[in-house]
Amino acid sequence: MKKEFFITRYDVKAENSFALDDNIMVKDGLTTGGSKMLHNFVSPLQATVVEKLLDAGMELAGKTKLDEFTAPGIAAETCDILSGAVGAVSEGACKIALCNDVSGKIRRQAPENGLYYIHPTYGTVSRFGLIPTVSSMDQIGIVCKNIDDGFNALGIITGHDEKDVTTFPQKSYAYTPKEGGFKIGIPSNVMELTDEKGRKAIYNFTGKYDTEETELKYFEVFAQVMYILSSAEIGNNTSRYDGVKFGYRTENYTGLNDLYTKTRTEGFGLDMKLLSIMGAHVLSRQNYEAYYLKSMKIRRLIKEHAIDLFSRYDAIALPLKLNDPDPYKNSALYAFATLCGLPSVSVPLGSDGGIQLISQVKNENSLFGICKGGR
Amino acid sequence: MEYEIVMGLEVHVELATKSKLFCACAAKFGAEANENVCPACAGMPGMLPVINKRAVELGIVAGLVTNCEITRTISFDKKNYFYPDLPTGYQITQLYAPICRNGFVDIETEAGNKRIRIKQIHIEEDAGKLVHDYRPDSSLVDFNRASVPLIEIVSEPDFRSSDEVVAYLEKLRSLLTFADVSDCKMQEGSMRCDVNISVRKVGSDILGTRTEIKNMNSLKAIARAIEFESQRHISALETGCEELVQETRRWDDNKGETYSMRDKEDATDYRYFPNPEILPVHISDEWISEIKDSLPELAHEKYDRLTGCYGLSDYDSKLITSGKNISDIFDRTLEFVDNPKEVANWIIGDLASIAREENKSYDEIEIDCEKFGKIIKMVENKVINRTIGKKVLQLLFRDNIDPESYVRENKLGMITDAGYLENVIKEVLAENEKSVLEYKAGNQKVISFFVGRIMRKTQGKADPGSVNSILRRELNDWN
Amino acid sequence: MDLQTVLEYEAMVKLDLPESERIWIAEKASMLEDSFSELSKVDTEGIEPLISVLDLNYTLREDIPIKSISREEILSNSPEQCDGYFQVPKTIE
Ligand SMILES: [Zn+2]
Numbered sequence: 001m002k003k004e005f006f007i008t009r010y011d012v013k014a015e016n017s018f019a020l021d022d023n024i025m026v027k028d029g030l031t032t033g034g035s036k037m038l039h040n041f042v043s044p045l046q047a048t049v050v051e052k053l054l055d056a057g058m059e060l061a062g063k064t065k066l067d068e069f070t071a072p073g074i075a076a077e078t079c080d081i082l083s084g085a086v087g088a089v090s091e092g093a094c095k096i097a098l099c100n101d102v103s104g105k106i107r108r109q110a111p112e113n114g115l116y117y118i119h120p121t122y123g124t125v126s127r128f129g130l131i132p133t134v135s136s137m138d139q140i141g142i143v144c145k146n147i148d149d150g151f152n153a154l155g156i157i158t159g160h161d162e163k164d165v166t167t168f169p170q171k172s173y174a175y176t177p178k179e180g181g182f183k184i185g186i187p188s189n190v191m192e193l194t195d196e197k198g199r200k201a202i203y204n205f206t207g208k209y210d211t212e213e214t215e216l217k218y219f220e221v222f223a224q225v226m227y228i229l230s231s232a233e234i235g236n237n238t239s240r241y242d243g244v245k246f247g248y249r250t251e252n253y254t255g256l257n258d259l260y261t262k263t264r265t266e267g268f269g270l271d272m273k274l275l276s277i278m279g280a281h282v283l284s285r286q287n288y289e290a291y292y293l294k295s296m297k298i299r300r301l302i303k304e305h306a307i308d309l310f311s312r313y314d315a316i317a318l319p320l321k322l323n324d325p326d327p328y329k330n331s332a333l334y335a336f337a338t339l340c341g342l343p344s345v346s347v348p349l350g351s352d353g354g355i356q357l358i359s360q361v362k363n364e365n366s367l368f369g370i371c372k373g374g375r
Numbered sequence: 376m377e378y379e380i381v382m383g384l385e386v387h388v389e390l391a392t393k394s395k396l397f398c399a400c401a402a403k404f405g406a407e408a409n410e411n412v413c414p415a416c417a418g419m420p421g422m423l424p425v426i427n428k429r430a431v432e433l434g435i436v437a438g439l440v441t442n443c444e445i446t447r448t449i450s451f452d453k454k455n456y457f458y459p460d461l462p463t464g465y466q467i468t469q470l471y472a473p474i475c476r477n478g479f480v481d482i483e484t485e486a487g488n489k490r491i492r493i494k495q496i497h498i499e500e501d502a503g504k505l506v507h508d509y510r511p512d513s514s515l516v517d518f519n520r521a522s523v524p525l526i527e528i529v530s531e532p533d534f535r536s537s538d539e540v541v542a543y544l545e546k547l548r549s550l551l552t553f554a555d556v557s558d559c560k561m562q563e564g565s566m567r568c569d570v571n572i573s574v575r576k577v578g579s580d581i582l583g584t585r586t587e588i589k590n591m592n593s594l595k596a597i598a599r600a601i602e603f604e605s606q607r608h609i610s611a612l613e614t615g616c617e618e619l620v621q622e623t624r625r626w627d628d629n630k631g632e633t634y635s636m637r638d639k640e641d642a643t644d645y646r647y648f649p650n651p652e653i654l655p656v657h658i659s660d661e662w663i664s665e666i667k668d669s670l671p672e673l674a675h676e677k678y679d680r681l682t683g684c685y686g687l688s689d690y691d692s693k694l695i696t697s698g699k700n701i702s703d704i705f706d707r708t709l710e711f712v713d714n715p716k717e718v719a720n721w722i723i724g725d726l727a728s729i730a731r732e733e734n735k736s737y738d739e740i741e742i743d744c745e746k747f748g749k750i751i752k753m754v755e756n757k758v759i760n761r762t763i764g765k766k767v768l769q770l771l772f773r774d775n776i777d778p779e780s781y782v783r784e785n786k787l788g789m790i791t792d793a794g795y796l797e798n799v800i801k802e803v804l805a806e807n808e809k810s811v812l813e814y815k816a817g818n819q820k821v822i823s824f825f826v827g828r829i830m831r832k833t834q835g836k837a838d839p840g841s842v843n844s845i846l847r848r849e850l851n852d853w854n
Numbered sequence: 855m856d857l858q859t860v861l862e863y864e865a866m867v868k869l870d871l872p873e874s875e876r877i878w879i880a881e882k883a884s885m886l887e888d889s890f891s892e893l894s895k896v897d898t899e900g901i902e903p904l905i906s907v908l909d910l911n912y913t914l915r916e917d918i919p920i921k922s923i924s925r926e927e928i929l930s931n932s933p934e935q936c937d938g939y940f941q942v943p944k945t946i947e
Contacts, residue, residue: 239464246931296903
């Protein structure tokens with residue numbers, strides 16, 4: 001049976017079209033965020049990225065399926081479902097697909113399906129019209145088969161947006177592959193936790209480069225910091241879904257509290273419920289300091305470590321999977337770029353699977369250069 | 376046993392911005408339900424907050440006029456709770472780095488002068504409005520006020536009497552209205568006050584159980600609520616008939632009592648955390664000095680100008696600077712009539728008494744100052760006399776008539792023609808011979824009786840000066 | 855995290871989980887909490903919390919009101935409305 005990757009689909013030619021995960025808003029179009037909570041929500045606004053792609057002459061192929069609010073899930077059933085954006089590009093239904101990959105799921109699945117995923121620097125792409133998941137990490141990225149197509153589209157969607165004042169002031173970005181002279185760092189502490197296939201992928205790919213073994217500090221707490229910060233923000237960002245103003249409302253209720261409780265219990269999936277509860281837990285008076293504040297401090301340490309690493313390397317190479325299949329532990333592999341707002345590209349490597357390359361803030365061109373085979 | 380009341384105040388003041396705090400919707404009062412609402416302030420996902428610069432400026436102004444330190448890097452936090460008037464399920468406020476700290480306000484009561492310390496001022500967004508009496512089984516939600524900028528001014532527990540509380544609120548209102556921070560209208564909710572109250576035995580430094588009273592919408596209500604609540608505390612302590620619990624209570628103005636809101640306010644965990652969608656805002660020295668330089672004249676500065684430069688009396692100056700509106704009327708009228716004493720006389724004498732007749736407070740007076748100035752000038756230039764002037768002012772007040780054309784069309788111009796007046800006066804004297812004889816017998820009081828009659832015959836238009844001199848001459852010549 | 859604690863958080867975030875979900879969440883939450891103990895091994899003495907990775911001058915907006923959307927459009931997504939208002943069950947007695 002053929003899988004359906006779209007929630008909404010338009011009749012356009014695939015060559016010059018883009019798909020959007022269903023958490024990116026198209027004016028007057030249904031935008032569900034992948035949640036029953038917004039099953040009937042018609043967007044009153046147009047995301048800046050959509051405006052820019054349409055202005056550049058591209059066509060909208062449709063809205064693709066995503067995990068509920070693209071939240072980092074640890075329930076096994078959500079982790080294995082193929083992302084609609086990856087599926088749609090993979091089956092050739094569109095040239096590129098835009099999504100917000102907080103958890104790393106798409107960064108893992110894209111190369112596994114022969115595709116690239118470009119996760120740009122936080123603050124280069126406007127988040128106006130993106131349903132928020134983890135505001136401090138949300139970043140619209142691009143799934144593409146051809147890396148030139150991806151960076152070409154990235155050049156279109158990046159740039160300052162006065163409707164999102166957390167974008168850098170730079171008006172536009174031109175992406176051209178850097179020629180060469182690359183030095184790639186390979187964190188040995190991560191490689192130790194990787195399986196044979198993952199290690200092979202890294203060493204095969206980086207073989208022709210000047211590489212150096214290094215250490216990715218704090219890796220052992222990446223998953224924790226990621227989960228603590230994101231559960232708090234997700235819980236907060238989704239408290240607006242209460243059945244009062246828009247979206248799903250339960251059928252039968254007696255009184256306001258019952259309306260709230262039934263609506264939210266029926267409207268959210270299991271992972272969202274866990275995130276909401278954990279979000280309340282880590283922000284509660286008794287835990288704020290030990291969990292939330294501590295995680296924000298560690299996040300600073302990680303960011304400072306990133307600055308140090310990229311003073312020595314043009315890119316850090318990381319595998320797509322750990323030996324241990326536990327999705328929570330694996331989230332650490334994607335937390336580095338997400339927590340620090342760094343650009344990364346997930347690179348498909350055929351039978352080797354793939355790897356991710358991470359670079360410093362606004363250094364997409366090095367990643368582009370490496371993808372283009374520059375030394 | 377003697378008790379002492381200990382109170383601290385949390386005063387919410389709506390900032391006088393044109394647009395909301397985090398979106399560009401209009402912030403004006405009195406629009407139709409949900410008319411000034413956009414996806415952001417209706418809680419929809421996808422929009423990002425963009426801070427209104429003016430709101431930050433007004434926050435700084437509030438700090439400057441209350442002698443606060445201005446925080447150089449401010450940030451915003453999210454406070455989580457569910458309520459239908461809160462569209463996003465969280466309120467954006469300032470917990471960790473409020474815009475102002477450590478200020479004070481000096482107040483004056485019958486008991487003397489006192490300094491009230493201000494702990495902090497923070498900026499936050501207002502919630503929407505719930506309407507309960509429209510439908511029997513449901514409440515209705517209007518988000519026009521949602522995300523309108525507020526400041527919360529938190530005092531130290533420095534108040535010992537309701538007089539002090541009222542004096543402080545009046546002082547705050549004067550400071551904030553003269554500085555254009557807010558219109559501070561309690562009835563419209565643009566100034567709201569919560570009182571934290573506890574009592575203790577005089578001499579003791581152990582504070583009693585603290586309650587918070589909300590929902591007072593006038594100074595009078597606040598004073599009454601404080602009296603009620605402190606008495607409730609004292610009798611609970613003395614008789615033990617009621618156990619005091621730390622809680623929030625609402626004031627019922629009709630019943631004249633406070634009642635428990637029965638919510639576990641203090642048990643609520645608001646799960647505050649820094650708002651990652653709003654980056655810290657840096658407030659530079661230059662920005663502060665720019666704001667300082669453009670601060671409007673405050674009431675006490677204006678008082679000094681009125682008494683000093685214009686030589687107005689202490690009484691007149693106090694009255695004119697007692698409220699922002701009346702003080703603005705004074706200054707705006709002065710632009711058209713370069714005679715401060717005369718303008719003050721007109722405001723304190725005529726305008727104030729007309730307002731009283733019309734049941735309007737000084738704050739509610741709305742008048743076209745250019746037209747007001749024209750009336751004063753017409754009297755000054757003897758185009759009309761003062762009595763007619765006051766009548767025209769009354770009409771201006773009520774119907775906003777144009778004074779000059781009204782005087783022209785109704786032929787209200789002053790009668791100065793000596794021959795005409797002489798005839799009128801002779802007529803009046805002839806009709807009232809008895810009174811003339813009284814005058815001749817030495818009764819000076821009848822003069823005003825004659826003036827009244829003469830004015831009546833001239834529909835009030837006679838020039839009082841001419842009438843006076845002609846009348847005396849005619850009386851003396853009478854035989 | 856025990857079931858009672860989950861229940862308390864449910865009330866806070868307006869959820870009322872079926873027993874099976876509550877058990878699953880209690881289990882996952884406990885697993886997560888166990889992992890959180892690792893955090894204390896990181897020395898964060900004297901480190902400022904990082905709220906946003908962005909280091910840029912935040913621009914403020916001029917105070918100019920703009921009407922962006924009609925009331926009808928705002929209300930068109932609402933489950934229940936009445937004369938231009940959103941409608942909810944009575945919030946006071
Ligand atoms: Zn708005």
